[in-house]
Amino acid sequence: MHGAGVAVHEAKCPTVWGCSANHGDATLANMDLTEGRSDRHLGTQLGVVTALLDGDASLAFHQVLDLLSAGTPFDEILFDVLVPIQTDVGRRWVEGDYGIGDEHAVSAALETVVALLAGSFDQPEDGTHIVISAAEGDTHSLPSKVIAAYLTFRGFRVTNLGATLPAEELQESLELHRPAALILTCTMAGNLPGARQCIAAAHRAGVPVVAGGRGFGSDDRRARRLGADAWLSNPRLLDGLLGRWEPKIEEAEAAAADLDEANLSDRWADVGAIAEAVASAHDLTKTQLAALRIDVNMFVATLDASILVEDSQPLIEVADWHRAYVVAGDRPSTTDSILNQLTEVLGAVDPRVVPHVAGALEGTGAQPG
Numbered sequence: 001m002h003g004a005g006v007a008v009h010e011a012k013c014p015t016v017w018g019c020s021a022n023h024g025d026a027t028l029a030n031m032d033l034t035e036g037r038s039d040r041h042l043g044t045q046l047g048v049v050t051a052l053l054d055g056d057a058s059l060a061f062h063q064v065l066d067l068l069s070a071g072t073p074f075d076e077i078l079f080d081v082l083v084p085i086q087t088d089v090g091r092r093w094v095e096g097d098y099g100i101g102d103e104h105a106v107s108a109a110l111e112t113v114v115a116l117l118a119g120s121f122d123q124p125e126d127g128t129h130i131v132i133s134a135a136e137g138d139t140h141s142l143p144s145k146v147i148a149a150y151l152t153f154r155g156f157r158v159t160n161l162g163a164t165l166p167a168e169e170l171q172e173s174l175e176l177h178r179p180a181a182l183i184l185t186c187t188m189a190g191n192l193p194g195a196r197q198c199i200a201a202a203h204r205a206g207v208p209v210v211a212g213g214r215g216f217g218s219d220d221r222r223a224r225r226l227g228a229d230a231w232l233s234n235p236r237l238l239d240g241l242l243g244r245w246e247p248k249i250e251e252a253e254a255a256a257a258d259l260d261e262a263n264l265s266d267r268w269a270d271v272g273a274i275a276e277a278v279a280s281a282h283d284l285t286k287t288q289l290a291a292l293r294i295d296v297n298m299f300v301a302t303l304d305a306s307i308l309v310e311d312s313q314p315l316i317e318v319a320d321w322h323r324a325y326v327v328a329g330d331r332p333s334t335t336d337s338i339l340n341q342l343t344e345v346l347g348a349v350d351p352r353v354v355p356h357v358a359g360a361l362e363g364t365g366a367q368p369g
């Protein structure tokens, strides 16, 4: 049926190259359900987020159980009730409405709720075995927890390796578990080089990879360039894909054969010099200096990602996000200083830096979200 080479969606088929068959669920691929907030659950969501802000995971869990016993499908609870709460927390954090403490309280309590839900399903002995992990360096572990809960509910045997696992360790785990697939999540584009290390490690272990998450953007190009065997934005389509795909690891890996990493993040002295130069141009408090160092690391990592996937979009998006973030929260406007210093300090190290930074300086003026 589906010939050689797998995985990126075409107009009619969301997952398999060159397939002209019309699979009923193709349209779903174009709807990002994770963003969907169905007002139907607004009342419960407000109750849940209030409980989460207090760190009361038990109260939030029981509110969710009420929805379940009222017949609300499990995937709707995960993707239309709980996930939009996190997206909203992110927006309110950017706008200075929530502090980092609020985000941490909600994230930690929500992790408990998702763990309680996932733990209430037995893992079938004969279920298809799936391993899930966040990209190397990505500390966002909730996406893999939520997707692990969903796939367990759908009858898969799931091993969740969580966040920030080094690629070599991932390879060992995959050689031990020998799963049918690795589900790889990447939340920030700056972790795409880490995602590439994970894809290569999985392929060395003979395991095909389904990639997804905000870091991979809204289409398949980044995942394909990094050698992934499949890309999806919507986790609800995972079991359909896993039920019918025929991954060809060699072909997927061939797409990444000529990748040329810049590894600018490894140039610690240069990264430090960029932060020093920006700090000297702005009157920053101690807390703002600490935030600046994280921001400079994020910009250099995202520049590495743009060079790796030969696409300025990751750096443009992070610059747009940062500009809106500093304005929304009345923070020091360091975005363009950081960008100019990237060219100043790293332009001579790797000429590919200059055009990407130029694109980000122009920016698109898009709002964070």
Ligand code: B12
Residues within 6 Å of the ligand: 034, 079, 083, 086, 087, 088, 089, 090, 091, 093, 094, 103, 107, 111, 137, 138, 139, 140, 141, 142, 143, 144, 146, 147, 183, 184, 185, 186, 187, 188, 189, 190, 210, 211, 212, 213, 214, 231, 232, 233, 234, 235, 238, 294, 295, 298, 317, 318, 321, 368, 369
């Ligand atoms: C919670 C959170 C954190 C927590 C994570 C806690 C945890 N245990 O996971 C912590 C505090 C660790 C954190 C750290 C940081 N964060 Co943060 N974080 C968030 C926040 C608020 C929510 C993310 C989340 O959990 N969403 C819930 C998950 C389940 O939803 P999701 O990611 O959308 O995933 C869904 C889909 O994408 C899809 N999907 C995801 N993966 C996959 C994979 C496959 C195969 C498939 C099919 C589908 C799929 O399905 C998922 C479920 O529906 C976001 C805001 C936001 N809007 O997302 C910021 C956000 C991602 N963080 C951000 C930043 C900047 C940071 C920091 C740099 C902050 C700092 N200064 O330190 C650090 C970076 C650390 C690092 N190196 O990774 C920015 C990124 C900006 C950018 N453009 O890149 C965001 C967008 C902030 C914002 N509000 O705008 N963060």
